[in-house]
Amino acid sequence: MWIVVIAWIYVAVMMAVAEAFGPQGSILGGIITLLLYGVAPLALVIYLMNTPMRRRRLREQEAAERQGAAAPSAAAPLQPDAGGLPPGDPIAPEGKEP
Template sequence: MYLVAIAWAYVALMMAAAEALSPQGTLFGAFVTLLLYGVLPLSLLLYILGTPGRRRRRRAAESAAEGNAGGHATARPAEGFAAEREEA
């Protein structure tokens, strides 16, 4: 995933450099090119592709907060039934 993002950033940077160094180009045009072809698409792509990892980390944190670090289901009595207590 990151290799594609690095390659895309390189291409966008080269496009911006070509725009800035062109006789008809401007620095503002290079900045807009870098922003619209590089920063915005890459940030959107990395956000979308990072969703499964964020979800996995959030579930792991919730599981650890509940005291269930192993990721297994907790043993709870069925609904409607009271837990039995042994009297000593």
């Protein structure tokens, strides 16, 4: 994958240099050429090529979370209110009987 990235950047830089220092070119044209022919497509290609790796990492993380939730550690004792729900309101709202 990285050889494609390096080759693409090389070609884009050479195009930008030719645009910037050509007889009818300008520095601004070289910068725009580098951005539109080099950086933008390359960012898209790298993002798309890394999609399988991101999905695999996400699946591994979810599997680790499921495995951790399925087998609680014996070293960590359970707390009495480990349900995660907030406690009930011990004081009745004003104007109401408990």
